[in-house]
Amino acid sequence: MTPSGDGRAGGDDAIAVVGLACRLPGAPTPAAFWELLRAGGHAVREVPAERLGTTAPDDEQDTRPSRYGAFLDQEQIEGFDAAFFGISPREAALMDPQQRLALELGWEALEDAGLPPARLAGQRSGVFVGVIADDYAALSARLGADALGPHSMTGLHRSMIANRVSYVLGLRGPSMTVDTGQSSSLVSVHLACESLRTGESTVALAGGVNLNLLPETTDRVARFGALSPDGRCHTFDARANGYVRGEGGAVVVLKRLSRAVADGDTVHCLLLGSAVNNDGGGESLTAPLRAAQEDVLRLAHQRAGTDPADVQYVELHGTGTKVGDPVEAAALGAAVGTAREAGDPLMVGSVKTNMGHLEGAAGITGLLKVVLSLRHRLLPASLNYETPNPDIPLDELNLSVQRTTGPWPAADRPLLAGVSSFGMGGTNCHVVAAEWTGAHETAAPGSDTAPFGHAPVTCWPLSGRDRAGLRGQAARLAAFAAGHTDLSLPDVGWSLGTGRAALDHRAVVLAGERDAAVEALRAVAEGVPSAGVVSGVVSGEPGRVVFVFPGQGSQWVGMGAGL
Template sequence: MSNQSYGDNAIAVVGMSCRLPGGVDGPESFWDLLVRGADAIGEVPADRWDAETFWSDDPAAPGRAVARRAGFLDRVDGFDARFFGISPREAVAMDPQQRLVLELAWEALENAGVVPGRLRGSRAGVFVGAMADDYAALSRRAGVEGVGAFTSTGLARSVIANRVSYLLGLTGPSLVVDSGQSSSLVAIHQACQALARGEVTWALAGGVNLMLVPESSVVVSKFGGLSPDGRAYVFDERANGYVRGEGGGLVVLKRLVDAVADGDDVVCVIAGGAVTNDGGGEGLTAPSADGQEEVLRLAYADAGIAPADVDYVELHGTGTRVGDPVEAVALGRVLGCAEGRSGALSVGSAKTNVGHLEGAAGVVGLVKAALAVRYRRLPASLNFRVANPGIDLEGLNLRVQTELGEWPHDGDGDGDGRGGGRVPVVGVSSFGMGGTNCHLVLTAAP
């Protein structure tokens, strides 16, 4: 298709919800945080764990993490069990990720203008990305004496999605995706495919991630992935690791033709996407530029959009010494230096604002990208000063978005991003540490 048309399998985003660090309780407050260029990273809340006990500036210190800062939610223990028809005993046994996804599902449907109670029996799917099991680790501290009637369902990762289907009476696929850090974007891609195939009439998709025990931060620290100073220096020479974050988000998806027919408020359109794996390389967790190039080429071929027409890419962008240069090279080869491109490709990462939400990172990037397309503005990617010496920004024709800006390539100068009849195009990337890559292509609503 051309940059001005939509394919038969185009998917509309008609509702969104998110809960993120910095007091973000929905898409509009997230947009406010992004527009302000705010950094929501802070100290470990006192009710989580004793940061001093599990922190050390020595990476080799046993049982210690090198980072004491991350992106935390204000609270994770608040839950109106009665509202969702859940008994107090069962609520206590439930992984808070299950509780949060229930709330996010309700809020996403309300954001879409849908009455949740009227959905029973609809052929709808629930696709949730998640990779953390912190509550299971916390529960095991009580030993076998702490096991009860609700432990099995309370700790099962699959039930994160199944509870939503049960609550709303949805009969479509209901599943949790774990592809590592790309989980939530892969879940959204799977939802889009189910819609395109006619398996479901609409879908809820996204991801969740909560940091409930210090052990998970110690694990990431020993892997060598954490930034000691709690800042994500994406594409910057100071890149020294990523900053952990928690929260989640969900989007409500429908086929574009159905959304238009139903009169829905379409936030943006998912024109296409792809999922691949690096298929081997220097190591299990070493990213591959060739593998990332492949997922980009497949995604834009699926969307029917020329790589030269992409205005902005929301990066996987972790701020690691190894990952950033690999991602930059792949983007430059496929998009930045694409034949016919006018000007440098703008890139940025929400991880500089709220941290890396790991299994939920992809949906955070997608919500940011969707809001950017809707409001025709590009928020700043924080903490960038001088490019990583392994990244030739000029040669790759890339530009880090360091300030809040109007939409690029606005041909008629009115700030709406539609100059010359062009429809804004944004890419969203998310990569798992085991090599599972996902890229989705977003465009503006008709």
Template sequence: MENLDQLSPLQRAVLALKEMRAKLDAVEKSQKEPIAIVGVACRFPGGADNPALFWQLLHNGVDATTEFPAERWNIENYYNADPDKRGKIYTRQGAFLQNIDQFSPEFFRISPREAESLDPQQRLLLEVCWEALENAGQVPKSGSQTGVFIGIGQNDYAQLKLYANAPEQISAYDGTGNGLCFASGRLSYVLGLQGPNMAIDTACSSSLVAVHLACQSLRAGESDLALAGGVQLMLSPEVSIFLSRSKALSPDGRCKTFDAAADGYGRGEGCGMVVLKRLSDAMADGDNILAVIRGSMVNHDGASSGFTVPNGQAQQALIRQALKNAHVDPSEVDYVETHGTGTALGDPVEVKALGTVLGEGRTEPLMIGTVKTNIGHLEAAAGIAGLIKVVLSFQHEEIPPHLHFKQPSPHIPWDELPVKVPTAPTQWSSINKPRIA
């Protein structure tokens, strides 16, 4: 290599430009690096307490909807079939977890007294996060740059004490046991993690926004490992009463997505977590790579005809940008795990947006479905349930059946859109190209 002192000013300038170009290329590459999913864990309705049981539920087309458990609240005190009845809930059904009262606080170095004030959502997060790390074969060191990103939106457990009208029973532990910010913070505290930590509430998209932010953090170098997911439990009746007043719920507690009978959504609960690493790191470390996130995008509907009314144009813009970020052509996408809440308005808007963008250059129909037909709408944890379903579909090379699809919705122009709803287990081959969802 030539001595810099022997170079002319022009040669030095050219060399400096080359070095700067190389640095910029490295930065740009890191900002676009794919993210590997190296571990998953879950607790979902229907006894799906791990990924294997969850896949069994999906493959067999199980509907996990049941009556409200007696240990939550006395549904007889709140149920009324009249949707206009104030203070009442017009459905008796939803999709619930079992044994949410069971927890081993000593394992996480939590005293029994503090555990009493601990929101069961925090307990679930601790357990499922630990299981996700075990699934990934990862042991993050104390003090490591491991990020934690949690979607969470309700704190029903705090409502129980508030409405018990017993302020003298409130302890110092009730604040840290029930504040939403502490749900994510406790994970980093227990595991000694010093990467970014945040609780995210963007309503139904919370857990997927958590995954998006985790990917961004990994690409930016803020985190070297990331835990992302969401949790949702129904512990008091207030939210169901509000949703009944909004007429958002299905009377039979089921999401009949894309069907003519779609009449609202059924509430569900659960917890899901994924463990994420930069793809280059995962490959170098010999990790078991379950799936790869090549691109993601977040936006807001902005102005629409109503505060809770979806904006189809905004959805189209989101999909196009996500494809651009992932360097994926629309026709390469085989399957979309939709939001699909089962509403007469929301479903048609979403399907039209998907068909418009992903129909370009397509020779085979786009498969669409939603896990909500199995386990209900998990609200803050809905997105992570769908993501884990897709990861398992990759692993098993199969798209599981979409339930409650008997009469296609007349509000969706099926003949004009290249989409198909799989109602039976459908083989998902990767012989000619990678599976993309």
């Protein structure tokens, strides 16, 4: 990894990823997403009946390309705790579920970063969300004017997907919904990084959401010829015949590296540089252009101050289409693959083989895969690859598909990766990411060793908007604690006390060892009394001043009356 003259690579211009959140098919959290990737799993299934379109006559339903997809469960879309975000049920019903999803992901990503939203209120914190779908607006239009209400305008306008997050969390930095086609969410990350570098934002949330609610939308993609008839994405394979649609979303929390280190944040990885351009021509409006893709790759490395020869893995746009794959491979080989020594190929893969194409949220899904791969120092397999595409000379381009889950090619060196995302209209984006090799600051809330041989008692504070929310928090923490035998109780208590919002319904678990903490948490989750739990509700009454006399020195009746 070669720093540039301005010291950008790993220097003060590097952007740290300090928080993660996702809601993906079969993977509601980053941890679950990583387990699916590591195991070589996928989330593609037959489209639920309520989302099945009309591409073919009834007697041909079983062979339609629109028959497959990677979908969230309906509860993940319909279930929304409106009161938690201070939104009325009537307003929530008129909101695009993508707004609701962005709110949830933003909150969860900040929690993962140890940043209670209240701490950011009023600050220059930016929100950048990639979105291209507006299925809910189309569904609403079908109901006619009688179904409109005072919240329809704000509920259906796509700009509000980012603006809603900024409003609810009180964030005063830039707030924008980005639509550059399928590259939207990675372009959002690029814009967030630039906003941080210029000082326009001090913290940024960046990502994308995509929900496929309207059957006709899938039919439109099918008629365009982009969908795989067999419901699989065969990236760089001879069988490449299109992609399968996916949905969900992800958000990352970003800071400048210098600030993240000063704040003692957990740094998941670094974003060293990125670039965006457009094909600006080509054979057709939607045909990819090799020269433009080469250019965006080279420009990203130039801005990152990195040598393309040092890259060990690139997460492809990788749609598995007959036209797109050969162009992407040729551009990547020219700009990065052949910069390496012959016989030492660049490893490549595509998360679309696991999750389908999340379209407006595709780029952030690929970036999340790379962040987790860097963090765990393991490369997941790219699925559905058996025979090289005859139009992709992998050896000549010095590329190789990552076919199995395994270590990085040069794990003894700092890990360096790239992420590509290309829009249908030619807006291309590439991000250069690297592992964080610096030391993590470790807060020291207490010691696991107590005097006189007694186990220390640790406090684990929990809170929720209501009693159900508090119980849910306790249940999730109990499951986490039960599955991690190496937990430091004081460290968990410190994180809960300093990195979580303090909501009205509260409980404090007191325990000296993990099993006791798990037992107490389960009691909170079940709503039963426990000797290791103190619970209550914050009073809505304003606090009153009291005077306490410690009992030392001269005292007399009425001595505080004058005060």
